Amino acid sequence: MTARRQRMDLYWGSVVTPMGGALLVGSRQGIQRLWFEDTAQGVTLAGCQRADGRAQAVFASLMSEPATTVEQFDVQGTAFQRQVWQALLEIPLGMTTTYQVIADAIDRPKAVRAVANAIGANPIAYFIPCHRVVRSDGGLGGYRWGVERKRAILDWERDRVSRAA
Missing domain, CATH: 1.10.10.10 (Winged helix-like DNA-binding domain superfamily/Winged helix DNA-binding domain)
Incomplete structure (x- = not known):
C-alpha cells in the first residue's frame, strides 16, 4: 500500500473528553493519535477524512471498555x-x-x-x-x-x- 493510499484511509474527528475537547486520528486498524485541542497547534490533518461520528463512536467504545493491548x-x-x-x-x-x-x-x-x-x-x-x-x-x-x-x-x-x- 502506498503512503498516499495509507493517508487516505485515515480519519479524524473532534471528541469531548472529561478533560476537554480532543482530536482523534484513526484508521481501520485503530486509533493513531489523540491530542487535547488546546495542545494541538501545528497538527496537520490534510489528507485525513473528517468523520466526527466515527471518532466519537470509537472514543465512547474505549471509554466504556478500555484497551488491554497495544495491538x-x-x-x-x-x-x-x-x-x-x-x-x-x-x-x-x-x-x-x-x-x-x-x-x-x-x-x-x-x-x-x-x-x-x-x-x-x-x-x-x-x-x-x-x-x-x-x-x-x-x-x-x-x-x-x-x-x-x-x-x-x-x-x-x-x-x-x-x-x-
Missing part, C-alpha cells in the same frame, strides 16, 4: 516503546505507579530513563495511560499535555473508581 491501536513505535506502552495499559484505573516499577515490569530495571522517554513518546493521550506514571518521590512529574491536566485526569479516575465501589 488494539494503530500506533508506530519501537519494540521497546510498545513494550512500555503495554505495561502502561496494565496499570489499573485510578492507580499510579513509578517509572522504576514500569522498568522492573518489563525486565529492564536499569532503563528508567529510556522508559521515561518511551512514555513521553506516547501518541495517544489518555487511552495509553502515561498519566498514571509518577515520580518515585510521589510528585506528578511531567506530562506532554500539561501537569494540571495530568492531575485532573488522575482525580477524575479516582472519583470514577470510588463511585463504582
Whole structure:
C-alpha cells in the first residue's frame, strides 16, 4: 500500500473528553493519535477524512471498555516503546505507579530513563495511560499535555473508581 493510499484511509474527528475537547486520528486498524485541542497547534490533518461520528463512536467504545493491548491501536513505535506502552495499559484505573516499577515490569530495571522517554513518546493521550506514571518521590512529574491536566485526569479516575465501589 502506498503512503498516499495509507493517508487516505485515515480519519479524524473532534471528541469531548472529561478533560476537554480532543482530536482523534484513526484508521481501520485503530486509533493513531489523540491530542487535547488546546495542545494541538501545528497538527496537520490534510489528507485525513473528517468523520466526527466515527471518532466519537470509537472514543465512547474505549471509554466504556478500555484497551488491554497495544495491538488494539494503530500506533508506530519501537519494540521497546510498545513494550512500555503495554505495561502502561496494565496499570489499573485510578492507580499510579513509578517509572522504576514500569522498568522492573518489563525486565529492564536499569532503563528508567529510556522508559521515561518511551512514555513521553506516547501518541495517544489518555487511552495509553502515561498519566498514571509518577515520580518515585510521589510528585506528578511531567506530562506532554500539561501537569494540571495530568492531575485532573488522575482525580477524575479516582472519583470514577470510588463511585463504582
